[in-house]
Amino acid sequence: MSALEIRGLEAGYGRTTVLQGLDLHVDSGVTAILGSSGCGKTTLLRAVAGFVEPTAGTIAVAGRPVVGGPRLVPARDRGIGYVPQEGALFPHLTVARNVAFGLPRARRRDAAAVVAEALQLVELDPSLAERYPHELSGGQQQRVALARALAPRPALVLLDEPFSSLDASLREETGRAVVRALRAAGAAAVLVTHDQGEALSLADQVAVMVSGQFLQVAPPASVYLTPADPRVAAFIGHATLLPGEVLADGRGRCALGEVALRPGGPAAGAARFAVRSEQLQVRPGGSADGVPGEVVDVSFFGHDATIRVRLASGEQVTARTPADSVPTAGDRVQVVVTGDVTAFGA
Ligand SMILES: Nc1ncnc2c1ncn2[C@@H]1O[C@H](COP(=O)(O)OP(=O)(O)OP(=O)(O)O)[C@@H](O)[C@H]1O
Numbered sequence: 224m225s226a227l228e229i230r231g232l233e234a235g236y237g238r239t240t241v242l243q244g245l246d247l248h249v250d251s252g253v254t255a256i257l258g259s260s261g262c263g264k265t266t267l268l269r270a271v272a273g274f275v276e277p278t279a280g281t282i283a284v285a286g287r288p289v290v291g292g293p294r295l296v297p298a299r300d301r302g303i304g305y306v307p308q309e310g311a312l313f314p315h316l317t318v319a320r321n322v323a324f325g326l327p328r329a330r331r332r333d334a335a336a337v338v339a340e341a342l343q344l345v346e347l348d349p350s351l352a353e354r355y356p357h358e359l360s361g362g363q364q365q366r367v368a369l370a371r372a373l374a375p376r377p378a379l380v381l382l383d384e385p386f387s388s389l390d391a392s393l394r395e396e397t398g399r400a401v402v403r404a405l406r407a408a409g410a411a412a413v414l415v416t417h418d419q420g421e422a423l424s425l426a427d428q429v430a431v432m433v434s435g436q437f438l439q440v441a442p443p444a445s446v447y448l449t450p451a452d453p454r455v456a457a458f459i460g461h462a463t464l465l466p467g468e469v470l471a472d473g474r475g476r477c478a479l480g481e482v483a484l485r486p487g488g489p490a491a492g493a494a495r496f497a498v499r500s501e502q503l504q505v506r507p508g509g510s511a512d513g514v515p516g517e518v519v520d521v522s523f524f525g526h527d528a529t530i531r532v533r534l535a536s537g538e539q540v541t542a543r544t545p546a547d548s549v550p551t552a553g554d555r556v557q558v559v560v561t562g563d564v565t566a567f568g569a
Pocket residue numbers: 236241258259260261262263264265266267417
């Protein structure tokens with residue numbers, strides 16, 4: 224039985240349709256909904272949770288229809304845990320009372336045991352139970368919000384950009400802890416994010432959303448290495464898209480010269496090539512390999528750097544290079560492509 228099954232879902236506000244017929248299947252584990260601001264990620268979560276009424280389609284949670292079935296099941300009866308942006312804990316309640324808040328009446332009598340178990344799941348010290356939210360760090364507050372969502376033992380937890388207010392290091396640590404807690408609780412989760420690193424590192428399945436549609440739903444490595452659409456390639460791999468031509472022998476030609484193509488692409492003729500930044504190597508000007516170009520600018524990150532290069536054709540490409548061999552703006556370089564390039568029909 225799947226934790227969440229969505230078919231042909233349409234939803235919006237007034238006359239505006241935001242979700243344009245979505246299908247999604249979540250068995251278990253974490254599914255990340257990845258997309259840029261305004262594409263409809265929160266609207267999808269709200270439709271699943273029961274805060275937005277869809278105009279078409281069906282939603283089933285743990286095998287039970289909640290939309291498009293015999294009756295529209297209200298939010299409180301869907302058996303879903305919801306972690307909103309920035310946790311939204313009740314400021315006047317202690318951690319323990321926050322966690323116990325959503326428990327059904329029958330389980331409130333042993334609330335202390337449920338709270339202790341939920342705090343253990345999210346790896347929080349039991350001594351924090353009597354603190355108030357303002358006495359916790361941002362990461363601890365997020366874990367309490369998850370403990371509150373997990374306490375009623377839902378089959379499905381929805382998380383809306385849960386780490387967006389945390390700084391980079393805390394974000395990674397909290398993200399991993401949250402995934403461990405979800406797995407330990409046996410709950411499937413749908414995590415909304417616009418951060419591709421977060422989606423790729425935390426999720427078992429990534430659904431890439433653009434304008435209320437899913438362009439690809441697949442495991443992280445597949446959306447990264449074998450994007451189904453040029454927009455997925457540009458969004459996920461920071462790929463440069465170049466016009467070119469597929470040659471008869473399965474190779475391709477573009478402003479980067481002749482390149483090897485990933486099998487299964489379009490037939491010979493005009494095409495678009497997606498080249499990920501780490502597939503491009505920048506060598507000193509005058510090197511034998513590659514095509515010539517001029518460095519436009521460099522962004523240094525410590526562990527590596529990205530280098531924008533203007534090719535002789537006038538097109539610009541972005542290369543990622545180790546931190547110890549970074550050229551400077553204005554340098555003449557040779558750009559070499561490594562590995563297979565993904566081609567899409569023009
Ligand atoms: N209550 C509302 N009434 C009318 N339009 C809305 C409402 N909420 C959202 N929208 C619009 O619906 C579209 C999708 O919004 P949504 O919040 O789902 O996007 P999102 O992908 O979650 O964005 P973000 O990453 O910025 O949170 C946007 O164009 C937004 O302006």
